[in-house]
Amino acid sequence: MKPLIYGYLRAPDETPDDELDRLVSELQRFAEAEGFCYATTFFECQEGSRSAFEELVAELTRAEARHVVVPSLEHLSGHRLLCGQMIERLECVANACVLTPDSA
Template structure:
C-alpha cells in the first residue's frame, strides 16, 4: 500500500472554483508521481484562520500519515515566521514532512 499524502491550501473568495480544482489536480498528480496515495485536501477558506490546519494535524496523527503537499509554502502562511512555526508544528506534532511540487 502506498503511503498517504494530504493536501493543504488556502482558498480565498477571489480565487475561482475552477482554479482551485486545477490546483488540487496538480497536487494529486504530484502525489501519484512521487508514489503516494492522495487522501484529501484541507481548504482554509477564511483569511487568518487555522481551522483546516488544525484538522489536518489531527488527521495526520489519526491516520499515522507523514506527508503534506502544498502548492507553495505561502499556502501555509505568507508570513515567514508563522510559516516556519506551522512547518515545525507539523514536524513535531505529526511527524510530517511538507512538500511542494517542483521539489524532490
C-alpha cells in the same frame, strides 16, 4: 500499500473554482508521480484562520500519515516566521514533512 499524503491550501472566497480545481489536480498529479496515495485536501477558506490546518494536524496524527503537499509554502502562510512555525508544528506534533511539487 502507498503512503498517504494530504493536500492543504488556502482558498479565499474570491478564488475561482477552476483555479482551485487546477491546484488540487496539481497536488494529485504530484502525489501519484511520487508514489503516494492522495487522501484528501484541506481547504483554509477564511483569511487568518487555521482551523483547517488544525484539522489536518489531527488527521495526520489519527491516520499516522507523514506527508503533506502544498502548491507552495505561501499556502501555509505568506509570513516567513508563521510559515516556519506551521512547518515545525507539522514536524513535531504529527511527525510529518511538507512537500511542494517543485521540491521533488
